Amino acid sequence: MPEGDTVARQCRILDEALAGAVLTACDLRVPREATADLVGWTVSEVRPRGKHLLLRLTPPAPGPPPLTLHSHLMMDGIWHVDGKALRSSDTSAGPRSPDTLRILLEATHADGRQVRAAAYDVKQVRVLRTADEEQLLGSLGPDLLDPAWEEDPSLRERAITNLTAEPARPLGLALLDQHVLAGIGNIYRSELCFLRRLHPAAPTSAEKDPGVLVDLARRLLVLNRDRAVRVTTGGMLGRDGDLWVYGRGGKQCRRCRTRIERGELAEPRLEGTEARVLWFCPWCQAGPGAPPATGRRRHR
Template structure:
């Protein structure tokens, strides 16, 4: 599933193409929004919040989308073959005179009043890629998870929003924390969250996650040379792979 860095880059692309422009075509191929017409409105901007996208219009409405596992947005010149958006995988089309944004395989789509955005993202924890992060709120939500394995707490969007399997693994590796340690045993959760935030920010800029542990099964650890292993966070059907170094990230001694 795309993580917060991908959503931020997607929001930036949509923002660059659409903001300040009048919508000349709107096609929302979603049962609850199929009759919504945004033609004639001007786009105020798009921002990401965790793994969610919010595109706001000057009539007081917001298009909320979530990519889930396979979704993505692409921007094409209006009038080009790609902008025709004839694929059955297309779920949303927003066009201006110059650019057409096409949402493929979207996993969630709502149109809400901008003042009601809380109804679709209000359950989420602080966005780690926000201009500011409410650290006290994040730590309060962390503490409420008690002895839940730390990898699962990092993946919980109701604790902090934006971390997925990549940045859960990479931040834990950076801090040498065993992924299944109890969250309430982590000496400094604020430090771990700050590491994850910094990694996400760097990936937004570079387009590349750290790549030190995630996806490197059986390859040598970049620190100690031990073959990288993979375990499971959460239970089916919500299980997620977590890569780790068995030597650098050993369980704490009992």
Template sequence: MPEGDTVWKTARLLESALLGDVLTGSDFRVPQLATTDLSGWTVAGSASRGKHLLLRLTRDDRAMTLHSHLRMDGTWRVFATGERWGGRPAHLIRVVLRTGRSVAVGYHLHEVALLPTAQEAALLAHLGPDLLGSDWDSAEAARRIAARPEAPIGEALLDQRNLAGIGNVYKAEVLFLRGLWPWTPVSAVPDLEGTVRLAQELVASNRDRWTRTTTGSLRRGQTSYVYGRRAQPCLRCGAAIRKSSVEQREERVTYWCPRCQPEPA
């Protein structure tokens, strides 16, 4: 599931494959960009902001940014020119970018847009401090969360306006490690800044590897404490891990240990 660490690594992947190269062709399989041709544009940079990907392009005195969002199922794959594409069904392809040495293929991308680079700041202005960005500020993230004291802490951590880069996995794991019931009101959380600092530490610790772990183990089935472990024994106390039946949407699913994260009395 793409979260801030995955998006950060994806930006580095595109950077290593495309940076400095001139695009020899492009194929957009989204209605709003179907006729767009980026041939002749040079890849000037690749960056992430929370869960947003920004591929920066230049030509003559113009600067444009190709923006995409991975949400729950998007991904970019890179292939050598002439290499057979694999790993995802062809009908999920949304963007293809070609250079003399590489082909970058975007599968199931969301919010694909091409905009002047100068407009990036306006596009992303709603986001809170980026967990992996130079603007990271734990005090500011905690301040934003505290502005809605009635909100459940799980919901507050997912709100990208508070802090950018957390998804379901890190939400569940942070709350487990802090011993917080996911629906605890923000006002009842004893150390908001400590909670967001832990989130940043976990995300940062995984940004240089594709196999994500919050437990410290890279062994299959042991990389998370609660996420994806419904009905399995808690690694700490042995109680059966629960999965939310309250939040019906999959993008808001919650896992927790009823013993290590008890509902407040």
């Protein structure tokens, strides 16, 4: 599942390709927006909000309010620009079947340059008034990649407040909840729990310094925003050494050589199978709140 850094990267590339261009074709292949006609509208910018992608448009003539074409990558969504997939380590970049095409945009710049952008397998496609974005996304937690993060300390404060609001909730579930923090997906929640040496099933109250966790989450997303391959280990471990635990079930922990375990966590309010599976080191993450280990063994 794409994480906030992937969405931010795809938005940056789309923004570079489309901002300032006038749409000459627009095909939205979803029932609720099939009749939307955005030809003649100008793309003003493409911006991420957590894992949501917002393509903002200004009208061809004064009158109608600015609009936003909203979409979400969900599990498998991917954008192509001029036929080239905006690949990343968490989206398979293989060829997509035409029947998964959901958005097709053609646009022309003032200098005559033409651009074609296509989105496959994206979900939640809708056109709304830009002024109504907040109505749609206002319940999201602070966006870890919000450009205002450094200047506006209230974002970090709100992130900490949200994260600690339910002390008994498992940390591995709170981190994935976009209403707590926006931008973390399944990869980062496993990696963050490992880096903080906390079991994903441990209650959030086991994190004694939630500010450090929030800062770490933001640092990882910022670090990986412009990279095609995600790294949480500092990149010093060579080939196949990009992640600590995610997807490494049965392999040795890079820190203590215990076998990494694959676990599941679920709660009804977090939908989707991606919310369940996670990975952890039963030795490194045996701190406060960890469930009793089954067959924990250190392999030296």
